Amino acid sequence: MNTEQPQSDQPCCQQQQRRTFLTRLSVGLSALIGLIITLPGIGFVLAPVFRKPKQQWRTVGKLEDFKEGGFVLVQYEDPSPVVWSGVTAKAGAWIRRISDSEFIAFSINCRHLGCPVRWVEDPRLFMCPCHGGVYYEDGTVAAGPPPEPLDRLQVRVRDGKVEIETAPTPLTLTKLT
């Protein structure tokens, strides 16, 4: 590799100034190219983090389909599925009819680390297969590591149909206070 410096008739300090300028110019242009290339990409990748989809009411069945008693699992589409989502756009909830027009629904996500809880009819408990979280039928923690109750979802009855309002995956946050 040839690393010898070419001879020049220019005075030393003038040459040095030129080199300093060219170095700064090259570094600056490299940074500019980098920004031009990466900023749109970063914005594109981070967009889903800051885009808050409007939650939607999703029909999960007819009113007469739900009998008073235990919880049943219902499925619905999340609020902003991309066209290729297919089955991955589904979300689930445990819903129970309490009276003629009153329902209670919980997200299926355990509040420990998000695993899917199962409703076990006879002991009337929600149980998590991952780390053994257990909840009573009102969603409060009965045993195990979950720090918070199951996330309650909004339910309404419209035109004889039961609707659930979609919600983000419930996150258990760390409060520093």
Next chain:
Amino acid sequence: MRDNFLTRTWNWIDNRIGFSDYIVPLMVHLVPDNARWWYIFGSATLCAFVVQVLTGISLAMSYVPGGENTYESLVYITNTAPLGSLVRGMHYYGASAMVMLAVIHMVQVYMHATYKYPREMNWMSGVVLLFVVLGMAFTGQLLRWDANGVWSVTVAAEMAGRTPIIGPTLAHFILGGETVGGSTITRFFAMHVFIMPALIFAGIGLHMLLIMRHGISEMPDVNEPVDPETYKEEYEKRIHKTGVPFWPDAMWRDMIFSTIIVVVILGCSLFLGPPALDPPPNPSSINANPLPDWYFLWYFAVLSLLPPQLETWVILGVPVLGFLGLFFLPMISNKGHRAPSKRPWAGFTVIFGFVAFLVLTIYGYKKPWSPDFGVKELPASIVGTDQGPLAEGAKLMHIKGCLYCHDIGGYGGHRGPELTEIGKLLTRDDLIIRINNGGHNMPAFASSISDQELQLIVDFLLTRGVMHEDNSETTSTP
């Protein structure tokens, strides 16, 4: 004539690309002659990476990173594509091999204290590589986009969500939105196929450059502690006196071990096959039993065994402190003895780490803290009868979910205490209070159990451990 033509052709190419000038000196660089079989793990890790790259490229030809088509493409690769099952299996076992070998390589370097002067950066670049490899292992598990994949990414997002202040942002970045969906898998595909391999290529390049710069270290010698003032000069003297060219005097051992590794990967894929796919990636399906691949089972166990007040700090602290502790190790100690006999704490640390990993992995695999949803009813041989109040009580133990958490005679989960001998330990009143009120990490059953059911269960439990001694007394129901 033909030889002359080939020689001339090669010479022409060599003259233009500089193989003899640049590559040959690297290949024949002097290495210590006493290392023998100790230094084969790094090259074997590299070999496993090559397996991953080649099988990964092959899989990417058919893998569709998008929604439920991902699952269908995995089913196609596994069941229909010619050699698809073999290639998928090689990629899976290659990942296991790479993680294992990277850790073994690191343990060997740690035990021989090769991270000391002047090779601190060799170690640091290796630590970064190890964590990227673990990242590859995790994202690779998610690319197996089935029910387990969906719930694993949910758990990852929940863990990230525990980070103070920026937790939700991190979680939504991982999910590609506020929920698992079509954007989730494409993110992990990009990370697994582009970002992380690029980091690994760059890391390997730096790692190799540093190896060439500082040379391969000699085996530790109790009489030659590292002194930064004199080390380089003495190393150069010794290596020129006793060293041997890497190619072929030392490299043949690397080749033999790497061959064994590749054959084992191929053999595992042929005879064990790729990991079975769970049901499709439906985030609304609750019939999933999320479990990480073997390399993260220990962490899965840790998260189950911790007291709740420590959990968040361990979730966040273990990866960060683990990385920082390993990364800055050479800054804490970069001179002095390298021999394991002079560093007993190093050996103790490795043994403790290995035993802890093993125990926690077994624990994570058995999941004793989880309810056993698949438990069967107690057989008559355990109950002592198949009719009457005792049998009814035993049946209720199953119906009410008691057996999900309590073992009786080998039947039942292990989340709660074993009840095989409970009749000897607790009185009727104790049992009634415990079942009604719960406590000690057990739910209260007062609202979900009738008086009659409670009596039948208690009557049954009181016979456990004392049945043969006094059957008539314990089977009476008030």
